[in-house]
Amino acid sequence: MMMMGQKPKNFKSTLKRLLGYLKPRRGQLIAVLFAAILSTVFAIIGPKIMGNAITELFEGAYAKFKGVPGAGIDFGRIGEILLLLAGLYVFSSIFSFIQQYIMSSVAQLTAYDLREDVNQKIEKLPLKYYDGRANGETLSRMTNDIDTISSTLQQSLTQFITSIVTIVGIIIMMLSISPLLTLISVVSLPVSVFAIRPILKRSQKHFADQQRTLGQLNGHIEEMFTGHQVVKAFGHEKKAGVEFDSVNDELYEAGSKAQFISGIIMPIMMFIGNISYVLISVVGGILVTNRAISIGDIQAFITYTRQFTQPITQTANIANIIQSTVAAAERVFELLDEEEEVKEETVAHLSRPEGEVAFEHVDFGYGENLLINDMNIHVKPGQTVAIVGPTGAGKTTLINLLMRFYELNGGQIKIDGIDTRSVPRSELRRSFGMVLQDTWLFKGTIRENIAYGKTGATEEEIMVASEMAHADHFIRTLPEGYDTVLNEEASNISQGQKQLITIARAILADPPIMILDEATSSVDTRTELLIQQAMNRLMEGRTSFVIAHRLSTIKDADLILVMDQGSVIEQGTHAELLRQNGFYADLYNSQFGEVAG
Structure with a gap:
């Protein structure tokens, strides 16, 4: 028995919107409907035809037994009936194949359209969308939810059509044989429902407990595996094992109760169904002896009775699947309805900026409260600007505003005197190169990762x-050199080597403005020296913004901006700021008190 899936918040409107994706394929869906009807009709007629063959066999044998002159089994007639039956089943299979073939195309094309729409939407979403949601949630909507829709369209929808046609067709065939026997068969259904309803209610509670404890167990296992070094370091293996056993026992109890109780349902249904078969056989036997119906019709009717419960059960299960599918579609449509980035009003272009950057009365906040208030900064072309301050001061926010990942609440940011809001985002961002603390490399060769910085980059x-x-040196020492394939997390090279590759990528891009966000924070001293030398080369002749916590790395900066609570509270060179004996001097002395003294 299937558990209830996730319920959609607005079933009707979501279903209507989902059906809108099927409109371009109305012709194919009509063909699927006709193929399903024909396939099912041919299959439904089969037992009746088989009953005719049995009647012909029985009557011929009975007449011969009675000694009727010239009586006997007409094998020629039976052969014709069986040939007709074989033809019906062949045609049923052909139309079933056509139905599945067309529907698989419809399902995959619909999923393709949804993925295209989601992919285009993702490109238009602002950075604040990703900041507020887990990446796994967005990935789940794009993959799992769309796959759910696709599989439902391909399997459950055709099964639903077939089940409905089968139910209607079987009822018609049963009524054509005997209305009395049909009444006996149909009455068993509400009796079955009445009998299993209390059991279903009890099993749902245990199934819910099973899913809850399964989630707890998965979460515990994930935590223990991802943090196994910490668990071992603090000697918590036994504690983790005890917690696992506790949740595992709870899962066992809930699962065994759920399976046991739900396992009672089928025997009860079979018991009621068998009583129904006995009644049909007894009443049918009486009707046969009274020559009201033939013995072949009884055989056909019992076959129909056995087939009758299956499509009803399928329809109930499919109704649950469709509900879960609409809930999945609702999650996809929620993503498609998210607020997009502010539309661009392109009136200017940055072909190759000199690198002059100005913040003029900039106001910004992630919500109602402003994080940055009336910020004013002027950076000359080619200058190196260091941004320092405590955690949460607004350093990274300043960089995000510079690249227009967020929109300003007030004021302007200008590059070479041009308001960045008047320039296409793609053109603006091509003017920047970034080397971040968290290196990002994709699965592929080192050559491909470096070439990511410039389209059509040559080997030289x-x-x-x-x-x-x-x-270059460490790359050539690798077994495959530049053709070394990095795995998904690039864990087959060190953190410092990753950083050098990202710097090479930024150098290849050759942007006029560079952003370096704490690029040496997680490497050893020797590697830090190499990275620092590489960054110095990278910053030559370029306007550079450097976010740093190690103040020793930015002493030679042309301009140091000291930020606190979203405001630039001090600015100047290293020497000037030390002479001011203010916030920067306190920060510097806290790191290098002995040297400074």
């Missing part, structure tokens, strides 16, 4: 960029 350009980033 990749090599030059690697040499400038001090990455």
Whole structure:
């Protein structure tokens, strides 16, 4: 028995919207409907035809037994009936194949359209959408939910049509044989429902407990596996084992009760069904002896009775599946209805900016409260600007505003005197290169990862960029050199090597403005020196914004911006800020008190 799936918040409107994706394929759906009807009709007629063959066999044998002159079994007639029966089943199979073939195309094309729409939507979503949601949730909507819709369309929808046609067709065939026997058969259904309803209610509670404890167990296992080094380091293996046993026992109790109680349902239904068969056989036998119906019709009717419960059960299960599918579609449509980035009003272009950057009376907040208030900064072309301050001061926010990942509440950000809001986002972002603390490399060769920085990069350009980033030497020492394939997490090379590759990628892109966000925070001193040398080369002749916590790395910056609570509270060179003996001097002395003293 299937458990109830997730319920949609607005079933009707979501279903209507989902059906809108099927409109372009109305012709194919009509063909599927006709194929399903014909396939089912041919299959339904089969038992009746088989009953005719049995009647012919029985009457011929009975007449011969009675000694009727010239009586006997007409094998020629029986052969014709069986040939007709074989033809019906062949045609039923052909139309069933046509139905599945067309529907698989409809389902995959519909899923394709949904994925295309979601992919295009993802490209238009602002950064704040991703900041507020787990990546797994968005991935689940794009993959699992759309797969649910696809599988329902391909399997459950055709099964639903077939089940409805089968129910109607079987009732018609049963009524054509005997209305009295049909009444006996149909009455068994509400009796079955009445008998299993209390059991269903009890089993649902245990199934819910089973799903809840299964989620707890999965969460515990994931935590223990991902943090197994910490668990071992603090000697908590036994504690983790005890917790696992506790949740596992709870899952066992809930699962065994759910399966046991739901397992009672089928025997009860079979018992009631068998009583129904006995009654049909007794009443049918009486009707046969009274010559009201033939013995073949009794055989056909019993076959129909056995077939009758299956499509009803399928329809009930499919109704649950459709509900879950509409809930999945609702999640996809929620993503498609998310607020997009502010539309661009392109009136200017940045072909190759000099690198002059100005913040003029900039206000910004993620919500109602402003994080940055009336910020004013002026950076000359080619200057290196260091941004320092405590955690939460607004350093990364400033960079996000510079690249227009978020829209300003007030003021302007200008590059070469041009308001960044008047420039296409793609053109604006091509003017920047980024090397972040968290390196991002995709599964592929080192060559492909470096070439990501420039479309159509030549082999020579990749090599030059690697040499400038001090990455060429270690790459050549790898077994496959530049053809070394990085795994999904790039864990087959060190953190420092990853950082050098990202710097090589940024050098290859050759942007006029560079952003370096704490790029040396997670490497050893020797690697830090290499990365620092590579970054110095990268920043030559470019306007550079450097976010740093290690103040020793930014002493030579042309301008240091000291931020606190979203405001630039101090700015100047390293020497000037130390002479001011303010916030920066306190930060610096807290790190290098002995040296500074």
